[in-house]
Amino acid sequence: MTEPHRKILIIGTGPAGYTAAIYASRANLQPLVLEGVQPGGQLTITTEVENFPGFRDGIQGPALMEELRAQALRLGAEIAAETVLSVELDQRPFRVVTESGAFTCEALVIATGASAKWLGIGKDEELGRRGGGVSACATCDGFFYRGKDVAVVGGGDTALEEALYLTRFARHVHLVHRREGLRASRAMQDRAKANRGITFHWNKAVADLFTRRVETSPGNAVEKLAGLDLRDTVDGSSSRLDVEGLFVAIGHRPNTAFLGGQLPLDANGYLLVEKGSSRTSIPGVFACGDVQDTIYRQAITAAGSGCMAAIDAERWLAETSTPSPSQETSHV
16 A cells, blocks of 8 residues: 655644645645644643734634644645654655654655653643643743742743743742752853842752632632742752742753654754754755744744745755655545
8 A cells, every 4th residue: 555645744733833834735735734642732731822913812822723723724734633653764755654654755844843841740731731820931921920929940041031031020030940050151140140030049949839729700710820839959848939920941852752863953952954944954854843943932933934944845846856756645
């Protein structure tokens, strides 16, 4: 039995994958999108999105992803509920292996995103998914904590950037770090330590979260963050820190394991692309969104890079004379 073949195949959804599908569809490339284990990406666990252009009153993260998905489908993209296990990039056409079979393609767009690293205590990820006061993105959610006390966990540049950003909204920011010193650059440390809106809690780790039930409507209540149970990493003592928001800034994990080392990554595991493009080191393979973005990691920048990947792929396909395999294009 021959394997389904496409001119362009997109791995992953979210703003990057869906936008790539929209542009590839309009270029009449009939893209196939494999949506993976979390269709829609990280925005499906975000509640209110107020910084995506075109929605003046804001929009729920899952609703935004559904709009993008519907737009891609309307323009002719095909979306399959498939999770990619591995890829074979040392052959032409490329081969993509999923849980139920395999596909081949001439051009491949990787839009698998990055997953936030959580604290590993269970409640943090659960509350983060339900909008319960835990977040991994201050730029996305800081506005919702205006006038409230919040905490940031981490000790690198990202954690201090998050803390400094949150001082624009929060009543006070508590930075919790498990060590005595920070890993952040000296300039970033000086900025944070000079800011009176930030209090440092040294040698402290979050052991658990305190929550409270908040009534959202008659007869309906949700669990919200009320405070942190901090454990001293030196003497083991415990203390409570009352906050309404917790921002976990201990890094992200790019979703690249399925590549099996076939493409170069940076020191943190992000895909490397040519500057000013979405091209990887293998011609015909493109990357977009958070899987290659170490700086911005926003929905709008992910969408923009998805556009770049589709255009780069379209131009590459037009410029090359990659022969099609003997099998005809077929549907999932």
